[in-house]
Amino acid sequence: MAFLDHNGESEFPMSKDKVFEAMLFAIPTIKGLQIESADKLQGRFMVKAGVSLYSWGENIPIQLTEIAENRTKVQITSSPKTGIMFGGAFDMGKNRQNIENILSSTSKILSSENKQKLLQTDIVPFQNNDFHTNPNFTIPNHSSRWYEKTWLTIILCIIFFPVGLYALWKNSSISKGWKIGITVIISLIVLSNLGGNDKIPSKIRNTVEKKEPNPPKVENVNNTQQDVVDATKEEITEKLKAKAKKDWPDDYTTQEFWVNEQINAYEYMLTIEDNSIKAKAQRDWPLDFTTQKFWYNEQIEAQERLK
Structure with missing residues (x-):
């Protein structure tokens, strides 16, 4: 297993231009490799390797240097795209294999016999008149x-x-x-x-x-309380009528007047908040609501005066 980048180089007894053209033919024939850019004047390639079983792909820059007449040095670096933090620390020999494949395929192309065969096939995707006539031609970056x-x-x-x-x-x-x-x-x-x-x-x-x-049914509770109040009022009204009939058996106007006064006082006492004064009035005069009302108001007024 190789650790991160892998470098390789080789020398060919050919001019830089011939080696460059040979690589243009060779690299596309290697499975998984793709030329991203190529600069003939500077003798540079940028090659990409796709995802494989052993890596997430590699970046492969290639530099061609003409060290003497008809003698060219090829320097190749293959490094993982993901870096050391994301699975690129070990490549299972993939970087070394990339370099060997490129050098081997280029060497085969440079042999006159193999080159002639390849020139007669359709696997030369970068054969272009502009490329051969213009030394500054750069392959379009399809990536x-x-x-x-x-x-x-x-x-x-x-x-x-x-x-x-x-x-x-x-x-x-x-x-x-x-x-x-x-x-x-x-x-x-x-x-x-x-x-x-x-x-x-x-x-x-x-x-x-x-x-x-389930939230409590407030409306139903309120209705129930109102029913209790109404039932109590009806019950008290019947008791008041019975008492009035007993006290004034043949005086119906007095009965009616007294009952109405008691009912009004009863309803008034319902509006008062519960306190000790109200409780004492209800305890002392349980069925005499006018007296409850009068005594309660007198007590409250006296309490205010004493403050």
Whole structure:
């Protein structure tokens, strides 16, 4: 296992331009590698390796230096995209393999026989008239497309899987095996969540019912209290009528007057808050509400005068 970056270099008995062209042919033929940018004048490549079983991908800068006539040195560095904190500390030899594959494929291209065969095929994606006539030609950076960013694709698969799956299958640096595996996992998660939706409302409903008891019915309580008051008033009225009939058996006007006065005094006493003076008046004159009212008011006035 290699620790983080891996460096490699080799020398070719060819001019820098020939080595550069050979790499343009060689790198696209290597599985998992993609040229992000190339600068012929400066002799530089930036190559990207996609996600594999052993890593989250690598960045591979390549520098070509013509150290003598028809002699070119190639320096390659392969480093994990994620760094040491996110699984890049050990690459299971992936960085070293990237370098060996690039150097080996370039060496094969530089042999006249293999180069002639490849020039006759359709696997030369960067064969372009502008490139051969313009030494400052730079390969367009196709990795600027948002779905070619592997880290963004992974995040989208986690937080918004419909867009994430689209980016996953459009991304050219992620292998087909990974695409199928991630798609299957997301599908299973979605199906499991859909299957559990019917159970959620009942659980929530049961929890709410347990934690939130029914509030007291204030309106019913008030109605009950009013019924008690009304019943008491009716009962007292009947007692007052009986007493008036007994005291003035043939004097109905006096009976009516006295009963009305008592009822008015009774209702007045109901409006007074409970206190010791009221309690004494009710205790001393239980069925004489006019006397209760008179005595209570006299006591209150005297109390105010004594302050």
